[in-house]
Amino acid sequence: MTLDQLPPLRDTLAEHGLLAKKSFGQHFLLDLNITRKIARLAQVGEGDHVIEVGPGPGGLTRALLETGARVTAVEADPRFAPLLEELSAASGGALTLRLEDALTTDEAAVAAGAPAHIVSNLPYNVGTPLLIKWLTGAFTPASMTLMFQKEVADRIAAAPGTEAYGRLSVLAQATSHAQVVMDVPARAFTPPPKVASAVARLTPREDRPEPVRLTALQQVTAAAFGQRRKMLRSSLKALGGEALCLAAGLSPEARAETIDVPGFLALADAYRIRS
Missing domain, CATH: 1.10.8.100 (rRNA adenine dimethylase, C-terminal domain)
Incomplete structure (x- = not known):
């Protein structure tokens, strides 16, 4: 089976009896039109290495694999391992699965000294801690294209003197060129969250602080x-x-x-x- 022969994600979820877990902050993004747009905004393609956190059933993962990128998926919920392993087989091994907590993942080891992009629909409950880890840690991603609650995405790109401007704004903008590139309505998710979401894109500044x-x-x-x-x-x-x-x-x-x-x-x- 190849990527284009895979059944719709809704069918796969139903077959495995899987539902989103509130404790993991999970909201599935199953609309391929949206996931493909996120993959385009990430500007990744053939041969690029992408680290994806919280792939869940693999909606965004499919779109990333369609670009020809190699994907390392970091997933804390073992329920999704069978789905992601099927996706790995369909991709000819372009997908590697790591069942672990992304907060403790060593991205530098995953990247093995080569550039790596991070593209994720981040679980709401760990989105900000993960971003701060990537902004301030030893590993500097080649780029980050990340979905957050809209209020978090707005904080990342906020200007001084605005209500949204805060510590996250300063850390993001001191280390990166940051902008909000896409709004995503709640109805795009399964189950729909109570808040809107947005995608932020961050690329490292040349004058990134040491x-x-x-x-x-x-x-x-x-x-x-x-x-x-x-x-x-x-x-x-x-x-x-x-x-x-x-x-x-x-x-x-x-x-x-x-x-x-x-x-x-x-x-x-x-x-x-x-x-």
Whole structure:
């Protein structure tokens, strides 16, 4: 059996008696028109290596395999192993399955030193922790094309001074070129979630902060946005307060939500020097 001979996913799910689990934050994306569009937005193709987290029954996986990409699927729910193994056979071995928790996956080992793209309809309950792991960890994806709850996707690309702007915005934009590239209505999923979804695409910046600078950035953003309604002199008190702000060329009376990414990088540099 080849990819184009596979039965519709709804039939496969019914045959195996599988339903989405709330505990895993699962919402299946079965519409091939949508999954194929996501694969196009990911800009992957023949010979590219894609890491997909939370493939579930393999809706997006099928679309990625159709591009000619090699896919490593990381799935925590063993119920989907038989479906994904069937998909691997139909793809001629282009799909490799890893039954494990993506939060502990060593993506660098999976990529084996070669570029790898991450393309996923992320489980809602671990989407943000996974993104922070990929933004700040030792492994830098060649690109990330990820579906989140729409409010999370909006936070990734938010501008300073907007309600959605926060720590995730700074970490994403300091390390990547980030944009929301597609909205996905709740009705596209089985079962439909209570919120809308969106796809964000992130590609690494050439001036991505080095690890020690990135560590400092995580510390200052955690403190600043942990008390985002307070002035920086108060929210950053434990890290240097007013003196730290002045060293970074920022007003101690400013609030975190008004500071742009270069401003936070200046705070991170000042903190590194002081600590």
